[in-house]
Amino acid sequence: MRAGVFDSGVGGLTVVKSLLSSGFFSEIIYYGDTARVPYGVKDKNTIIRYSLEALEFFKNFDIDIMITACNSVSAYAIDELQNQAPFEVTGVINPGVLAVENSLDKKDSSILILGTKATINSNRYATLLEEKGYKNTFSIAPSLFVPIVEEGLFEGNILESTIQHYFQNIQEPDAIILGCTHFPLISKAISKYFPNSKLIHSGDAVVEYLKKEYNLKNQYPKTNIKFFATENPDGLKNIAKKWLNLDTIK
Amino acid sequence: MRAGVFDSGVGGLTVVKSLLSSGFFSEIIYYGDTARVPYGVKDKNTIIRYSLEALEFFKNFDIDIMITACNSVSAYAIDELQNQAPFEVTGVINPGVLAVENSLDKKDSSILILGTKATINSNRYATLLEEKGYKNTFSIAPSLFVPIVEEGLFEGNILESTIQHYFQNIQEPDAIILGCTHFPLISKAISKYFPNSKLIHSGDAVVEYLKKEYNLKNQYPKTNIKFFATENPDGLKNIAKKWLNLDTIK
Numbered sequence: 001m002r003a004g005v006f007d008s009g010v011g012g013l014t015v016v017k018s019l020l021s022s023g024f025f026s027e028i029i030y031y032g033d034t035a036r037v038p039y040g041v042k043d044k045n046t047i048i049r050y051s052l053e054a055l056e057f058f059k060n061f062d063i064d065i066m067i068t069a070c071n072s073v074s075a076y077a078i079d080e081l082q083n084q085a086p087f088e089v090t091g092v093i094n095p096g097v098l099a100v101e102n103s104l105d106k107k108d109s110s111i112l113i114l115g116t117k118a119t120i121n122s123n124r125y126a127t128l129l130e131e132k133g134y135k136n137t138f139s140i141a142p143s144l145f146v147p148i149v150e151e152g153l154f155e156g157n158i159l160e161s162t163i164q165h166y167f168q169n170i171q172e173p174d175a176i177i178l179g180c181t182h183f184p185l186i187s188k189a190i191s192k193y194f195p196n197s198k199l200i201h202s203g204d205a206v207v208e209y210l211k212k213e214y215n216l217k218n219q220y221p222k223t224n225i226k227f228f229a230t231e232n233p234d235g236l237k238n239i240a241k242k243w244l245n246l247d248t249i250k
Numbered sequence: 251m252r253a254g255v256f257d258s259g260v261g262g263l264t265v266v267k268s269l270l271s272s273g274f275f276s277e278i279i280y281y282g283d284t285a286r287v288p289y290g291v292k293d294k295n296t297i298i299r300y301s302l303e304a305l306e307f308f309k310n311f312d313i314d315i316m317i318t319a320c321n322s323v324s325a326y327a328i329d330e331l332q333n334q335a336p337f338e339v340t341g342v343i344n345p346g347v348l349a350v351e352n353s354l355d356k357k358d359s360s361i362l363i364l365g366t367k368a369t370i371n372s373n374r375y376a377t378l379l380e381e382k383g384y385k386n387t388f389s390i391a392p393s394l395f396v397p398i399v400e401e402g403l404f405e406g407n408i409l410e411s412t413i414q415h416y417f418q419n420i421q422e423p424d425a426i427i428l429g430c431t432h433f434p435l436i437s438k439a440i441s442k443y444f445p446n447s448k449l450i451h452s453g454d455a456v457v458e459y460l461k462k463e464y465n466l467k468n469q470y471p472k473t474n475i476k477f478f479a480t481e482n483p484d485g486l487k488n489i490a491k492k493w494l495n496l497d498t499i500k
Contacts (some may be wrong), residue, residue, distance in 0.1 A: 035293075035296075043285075043481070143397060143400070143401055144394075144397055144398065144401055144408070146397075147393060147394055147396075147397040148394065150393070151393055151394055153415075156411075156415075157407075157411040157414070157415075158394070158408065158411045158412050158415055161406075161407040161408045161411050162408050164407070165403075165406075165407075165408055231293065
C-alpha cells in the first residue's frame with residue numbers, strides 16, 4: 001500500500017509521523033506546497049485549484065491513496081479531489097469527527113474546534129459533528145498559533161500569553177479538535193491550559209479512520225518515504241529529519 | 251500631483267497617513283494586493299512579477315508617481331519598475347536611508363534594521379547604508395510582528411513578550427529602521443523597550459525624500475483618495491477609515 005500525503009507546507013509532517021507508526025504503508029510520497037503556504041488565509045477557489053495541481057503531481061506515482069493532511073484542503077477540496085482522482089482520497093476532517101465519536105459518549109459534550117480562518121469559515125467540522133448529534137460545538141481561529149509554531153516557539157512566554165489571549169473567555173471543553181497540522185506541536189501548552197480536555201490529533205485520527213475504512217494492518221515495520229516541495233525542498237527535508245527522527249532522507 | 255501607492259496589503263496605509271499630512275498630492279490611488287499578502291515570505295522573482303502587475307494597474311490612471319510602500323517590493327522590484335514605468339517610481343528604502351543620514355551625524359552610530367525575511371535577505375538597507383559610510387548595522391526579521399499587528403495586538407503581554415524575545419540579546423541601538431509597513435503600528439511598544447533609539451518610519455521618510463528629490467510643496471489641504479484591493483476591498487476601506495480617520499471613502 002502506497003500513500004501520497006499532500007500539505008500546504010511542512011505541517012503535514014505531524015500526520016506523517018502517525019502514518020509511519022501505523023505500519024500501513026510500504027511507501028509514502030510527501031508533497032508540500034511550500035511556495036504558496038499558508039493556505040489557511042486563502043479563499044475556497046484558490047485552495048481547490050492548488051489541490052488539483054497536487055492531484056496531478058501524484059498521478060506521476062503509483063499510489064493507492066492520497067491523504068490531504070492540511071485541514072483547509074480537507075475542508076474545501078475533498079469532493080473535487082475524490083471526483084477527479086484515479087485513486088482513493090481522504091482528508092483529515094472525517095477522521096477527526098470519527099475520533100470525536102470514539103472519544104465522547106455523551107452527545108452534549110462540549111467540543112472546541114481550533115483551525116485556520118479558512119477551515120473555521122468552512123464550518124465543515126461543526127456541520128459534520130452536528131450530523132452525528134454533537135451540537136455543543138464552538139469554533140475559533142487562533143491566527144497567531146501558526147506563525148508561533150513556524151518560529152519554533154513550542155513553549156515559553158509568547159505561546160502562553162497567546163493561549164491565554166484566545167482561551168481566556170472559554171470554559172474548559174470536553175474535547176479540543178486540533179484542526180490544523182501545526183497545532184499538535186503546541187499540544188503540551190494547550191493541555192497545560194485545559195488539562196482535562198481530550199485533544200483530537202489529525203494524525204492519530206487518520207490512522208484510526210484508515211484502519212476502519214480500508215481495514216489496513218500494521219504490516220510494514222519500515223516505510224520508504226520521499227519528500228517533494230514546491231520551494232526549498234532541502235528546508236522540508238531538514239525539518240522532516242528532525243521531527244520524524246529519520247537518519248537518511250531521499 | 252497624483253500618486254499611486256502600491257502595497258502587498260493594508261500595511262501601506264501607514265505610509266498613506268504621512269502622504270495625506272504632507273499636502274503634496276491632489277489625489278492618491280491606493281492598490282493593495284490583499285489576495286496575495288504577505289510578500290515578505292515570497293522569493294525575489296515572485297515579488298517582481300506581482301509588482302509589474304501593479305504597474306499595469308496604475309497605467310489605467312493618470313498618476314505622476316508610483317510609491318511602493320511595501321519594503322519587500324522596494325527591496326527587490328524598484329529597478330524593474332523604474333525601467334518599465336511611464337511615470338516616476340520610488341520605494342521606501344532610499345527614503346529610509348536618507349532619513350538615517352538626516353538623523354545620525356556620527357557614521358559609527360549603531361543602526362538596527364527590522365524587516366520581513368525578504369527585505370532582510372535582500373540586504374538592501376545594509377548595503378545602501380554602508381555606501382553612505384554607516385557600517386555599524388545589524389538586521390533581524392522578527393517574523394511574529396506582522397501577524398501580531400494583523401491580529402490588532404498593538405499593546406499587551408503577547409506583543410511585549412515577543413519584543414523581549416527578539417531584542418533580548420541586542421544592545422540599544424542609536425536608530426531602528428521600521429522596515430515593514432506594519433511596524434509603525436507597534437512603534438510605541440518598541441520605544442518602550444528601547445526608549446533612546448530614534449525610530450525611522452517609512453511614511454515620514456518618504457515625505458522628506460519627495461520634498462528633497464521633487465521639490466514638492468504642501469499645497470493640497472485635501473487629498474482625494476481611492477482604494478482598490480485584489481481581495482476584500484471593503485475590508486481595506488474599513489481599515490482605511492479607522493487608521494486614517496476618514497469620514498467618506500470611495
